Amino acid sequence: VTRAASAAATGYATLAERARRMRRHIIRMTSHAGSGHPGPSFSPVEILASLYFAELSLDPQHPDWPERDRFVLSKGHAAPALYAALHEAGFFCEETMLTLRQVGSLLQGHPHVKTPGVDATTGSLGLGLSQAVGMALGVTMRHSRSRVYALIGDGECDEGQIWEAALAAAHFRLGNLVVFVDHNGYQFDGPVEEVMRLAPLADKWRAFGWRVEEIDGHDFEQILGFLERARHSADQPSLAVASTVKGYGVSFMAGSQEYHARSLTSEETQRALIELEGPAQAPAKTGDGG
Amino acid sequence: MASAACPPAQEQRIALGDALVRLGKEYPQLVVLSPDVSLSTRAIKFKAAYPERFICTGISEQNTLGMAAGLSTTGWLPLVAGYAMFVAGKAWEPLRNSVAYSGLNVKIVATHAGINVGPDGVTHQAIEDIALMRAIPGMTVLAPTDANQVEPVLRAALEHNGPVYVRLERAAIPALTDPGSPFAVGDSLTLRDGTDATVFGLGGMVAAALEAAEQLAAEGIRARVVSMVSIKPLDEAVVVRAARQTGAIVVAEDHNRCGGLGSAIAETLARLAPVPMEQVALPDVFAESGPAHALYVKYQLTTEHIARAVHTAITRRIQAGRDVP
Numbered sequence: 001v002t003r004a005a006s007a008a009a010t011g012y013a014t015l016a017e018r019a020r021r022m023r024r025h026i027i028r029m030t031s032h033a034g035s036g037h038p039g040p041s042f043s044p045v046e047i048l049a050s051l052y053f054a055e056l057s058l059d060p061q062h063p064d065w066p067e068r069d070r071f072v073l074s075k076g077h078a079a080p081a082l083y084a085a086l087h088e089a090g091f092f093c094e095e096t097m098l099t100l101r102q103v104g105s106l107l108q109g110h111p112h113v114k115t116p117g118v119d120a121t122t123g124s125l126g127l128g129l130s131q132a133v134g135m136a137l138g139v140t141m142r143h144s145r146s147r148v149y150a151l152i153g154d155g156e157c158d159e160g161q162i163w164e165a166a167l168a169a170a171h172f173r174l175g176n177l178v179v180f181v182d183h184n185g186y187q188f189d190g191p192v193e194e195v196m197r198l199a200p201l202a203d204k205w206r207a208f209g210w211r212v213e214e215i216d217g218h219d220f221e222q223i224l225g226f227l228e229r230a231r232h233s234a235d236q237p238s239l240a241v242a243s244t245v246k247g248y249g250v251s252f253m254a255g256s257q258e259y260h261a262r263s264l265t266s267e268e269t270q271r272a273l274i275e276l277e278g279p280a281q282a283p284a285k286t287g288d289g290g
Numbered sequence: 291m292a293s294a295a296c297p298p299a300q301e302q303r304i305a306l307g308d309a310l311v312r313l314g315k316e317y318p319q320l321v322v323l324s325p326d327v328s329l330s331t332r333a334i335k336f337k338a339a340y341p342e343r344f345i346c347t348g349i350s351e352q353n354t355l356g357m358a359a360g361l362s363t364t365g366w367l368p369l370v371a372g373y374a375m376f377v378a379g380k381a382w383e384p385l386r387n388s389v390a391y392s393g394l395n396v397k398i399v400a401t402h403a404g405i406n407v408g409p410d411g412v413t414h415q416a417i418e419d420i421a422l423m424r425a426i427p428g429m430t431v432l433a434p435t436d437a438n439q440v441e442p443v444l445r446a447a448l449e450h451n452g453p454v455y456v457r458l459e460r461a462a463i464p465a466l467t468d469p470g471s472p473f474a475v476g477d478s479l480t481l482r483d484g485t486d487a488t489v490f491g492l493g494g495m496v497a498a499a500l501e502a503a504e505q506l507a508a509e510g511i512r513a514r515v516v517s518m519v520s521i522k523p524l525d526e527a528v529v530v531r532a533a534r535q536t537g538a539i540v541v542a543e544d545h546n547r548c549g550g551l552g553s554a555i556a557e558t559l560a561r562l563a564p565v566p567m568e569q570v571a572l573p574d575v576f577a578e579s580g581p582a583h584a585l586y587v588k589y590q591l592t593t594e595h596i597a598r599a600v601h602t603a604i605t606r607r608i609q610a611g612r613d614v615p
Contacts, residue, residue: 070363112391120359120363120388121388121391124387127356127384130352130356130359130388131356131360133356134358135360135361137361138360138366139364141343142365146364161384167353
């Protein structure tokens with residue numbers, strides 16, 4: 001084992017710990033709120049953990065730092081996953097996190113730019129990628145080295161505006177734009193291939209002029225490898241079709257469509273939190289630092 | 291529609307192209323996005339002057355509004371110039387959710403509003419755009435009186451921090467304002483005083499309202515004429531004053547009678563100073579192809595219709611037993 005490989009293994013373990021904590025946050029947030037989308041929030045957790053703890057250049061003390069990298073959660077219903085990452089990164093405290101979906105909260109049901117660390121208002125599917133394209137073009141026109149990242153859903157690719165944005169990103173040669181498709185295979189009404197066929201999805205993006213890879217969206221090595229290669233793309237936007245599992249990380253949620261748009265019952269919440277208990281989770285019963 | 295007495299008519303989009311070139315110099319952060327209509331909107335002039343700040347976005351209004359939202363968060367001041375039907379209609383939701391809900395500093399200049407677009411027909415005649423725009427919280431909605439007022443209105447839009455919709459028409463409009471007259475968001479422009487009735491006009495209909503007032507004067511009726519350049523926020527003080535001083539209101543606009551300037555003024559009147567009000571507007575129908583003037587005749591948007599509406603409003607006021615000092 002080389003030192004680099006060993007360092008990488010340590011890095012993956014750290015990211016895995018972030019992902020575990022993020023999933024606990026997601027469960028606690030949505031169960032406390034009594035609504036939300038825990039299943040679709042779980043599938044991109046490894047991607048978000050990789051971005052927020054191994055890739056993005058950010059300053060939680062100065063969320064509007066102009067030279068920061070940007071992240072757009074185009075599939076805005078995974079807001080709890082974004083909030084979990086932002087909390088872990090230090091953008092807001094735990095108390096704030098648990099106000100999700102409450103009146104007066106900084107944390108709306110779907111992301112809004114008033115939340116520290118949120119770069120784009122999203123939630124209406126199909127609208128986020130265009131904003132990311134505008135940001136990537138904007139920082140390019142400023143000769144800034146900022147990079148722009150986005151996560152879109154697979155079902156979201158039904159939206160026409162996604163493909164308008166896909167055309168524009170390639171046309172404007174936005175090598176600083178990096179996109180993940182959270183390909184968990186399900187949308188609200190059923191499997192994406194039954195609702196509206198997307199296959200061959202990677203080929204479609206390639207045909208639109210993107211540099212495309214197909215990866216396992218829960219494998220840190222593959223996610224980080226894709227991000228590294230994307231850094232070397234001079235004038236082509238990069239996209240990973242990331243195979244993921246809805247509800248990944250909790251046995252009874254994984255692969256289930258049940259938790260697309262409802263929070264867990266208190267009994268399910270307890271089961272999920274027990275499954276997600278980490279090695280140093282002793283004080284969990286006293287309110288959880290999670 | 292200009293009579294011989296009217297000053298020379300000019301197209302607002304010609305003024306738009308020239309204004310963008312001047313404003314581009316004053317506002318180095320201004321970028322213009324054009325969904326493949328720069329020849330028609332005259333945004334092409336901005337492209338010629340500042341090619342590095344001109345972004346042709348292709349025929350994709352939704353993506354254009356989304357990109358404008360993103361650009362505005364990276365230090366740019368984006369202005370989208372497109373047809374009213376498509377930037378207000380097709381791109382309404384990205385405008386609502388990506389721009390306005392975030393309170394982003396994006397300007398939308400919509401050309402070709404109303405049925406005066408003419409021969410292109412109903413698919414290109416935006417008669418609902420004001421309703422769509424003013425229903426969005428935080429939107430500012432402006433409509434210059436003539437070509438001369440395009441630049442002052444654009445300047446006010448750029449100075450305003452937040453989303454602004456500027457509505458321009460395709461047809462040439464008689465010059466009624468002086469170039470360079472200052473304008474601020476919320477301003478109205480009283481062009482003729484009168485005590486018997488008030489006509490609130492919008493864009494090209496203001497010139498028709500002035501003609502109507504001239505005709506009415508020959509009958510001894512003194513009609514006030516106000517250009518409601520700022521549809522939202524509305525100059526409520528001038529509306530209330532008109533209601534109290536003249537007691538009879540007419541609103542004239544090249545827009546459907548639902549949701550436009552007429553509705554905005556009716557909302558204010560109902561709340562603060564209820565008096566009889568008549569509308570000169572599209573009677574909740576789609577128009578058709580044809581020369582602008584012929585369409586105005588068929589769809590009841592002429593000087594004569596305004597004059598008739600003034601008579602009706604005054605008659606209603608008298609029947610209601612209201613006296614005006």
